[in-house]
Amino acid sequence: MRLDKFLANMGYGSRKEVKISVKKKKITVNNEVVRKADIHIDPDKDEVAFNGTIIEYKANIYIMLNKPGGYLSATEDSKQKTVLDLIAERDKVLEPFPVGRLDKDTEGLLLLTNDGQLAHDLLSPNKHITKTYIAKLDRDISDHDVQLFEKGITLDDGYITKPAVLRRIEDKEVEIKITEGKFHQIKRMFEALDNKVLYLKRVAMGNVQLDESLKLGEYRELTEEEWQQLQQK
Numbered sequence: 001m002r003l004d005k006f007l008a009n010m011g012y013g014s015r016k017e018v019k020i021s022v023k024k025k026k027i028t029v030n031n032e033v034v035r036k037a038d039i040h041i042d043p044d045k046d047e048v049a050f051n052g053t054i055i056e057y058k059a060n061i062y063i064m065l066n067k068p069g070g071y072l073s074a075t076e077d078s079k080q081k082t083v084l085d086l087i088a089e090r091d092k093v094l095e096p097f098p099v100g101r102l103d104k105d106t107e108g109l110l111l112l113t114n115d116g117q118l119a120h121d122l123l124s125p126n127k128h129i130t131k132t133y134i135a136k137l138d139r140d141i142s143d144h145d146v147q148l149f150e151k152g153i154t155l156d157d158g159y160i161t162k163p164a165v166l167r168r169i170e171d172k173e174v175e176i177k178i179t180e181g182k183f184h185q186i187k188r189m190f191e192a193l194d195n196k197v198l199y200l201k202r203v204a205m206g207n208v209q210l211d212e213s214l215k216l217g218e219y220r221e222l223t224e225e226e227w228q229q230l231q232q233k
């Protein structure tokens with residue numbers, strides 16, 4: 001890989017800026033000051049340092065975002081804010097994209113990555129990844145509602161949902177676990193029961209829980225353990 005690409009990917013400026021850093025003798029490869037930005041290096045073997053700090057190369061980025069309402073789960077939009085607007089420039093270098101969608105008004109756990117294989121696996125209907133949500137509702141839920149969620153609910157387009165687990169937290173607040181991701185699925189499931197979702201938040205995907213220390217709009221990279229948990233799915 002070219003040295004300037006390596007450094008640009010790791011957030012050390014554009015290729016032009018990397019060239020300037022090279023001129024300023026800020027970059028070493030295997031302890032030798034580099035004179036040209038376009039030399040080839042092996043990210044697995046060569047030790048690249050910037051101002052004396054060794055740079056660990058990573059090809060992929062895995063982000064956990066606590067999505068606030070008001071942002072589209074998209075990488076760009078001509079009019080509206082997207083979740084990428086919440087990500088710092090240096091974390092966008094590897095071009096992460098949202099894994100699936102949360103509605104504009106839905107809050108909570110949204111993963112972003114540039115790892116197409118993982119994104120594909122997590123979204124694949126065959127993998128049955130459980131997604132856990134908290135919903136606040138317009139009307140009380142009943143035991144009958146819980147049973148209907150278990151049996152499957154017929155949506156407005158005739159689709160019958162796979163069994164879902166509904167747990168009452170309060171009369172108008174529930175935890176829901178679904179394994180599918182149909183358009184507006186949870187809102188439509190409650191609409192079919194003549195109820196209405198007033199607030200929706202995703203709190204887990206598989207075994208990976210939303211880090212509650214993240215304020216709305218904040219994010220962090222996944223830990224190695226969380227990453228492993230997602231891979232195992």
Ligand code: URA
Binds near residue numbers: 102104184200
């Ligand atoms: N179900 C919905 O209705 N909306 C979401 O954002 C996620 C699941």
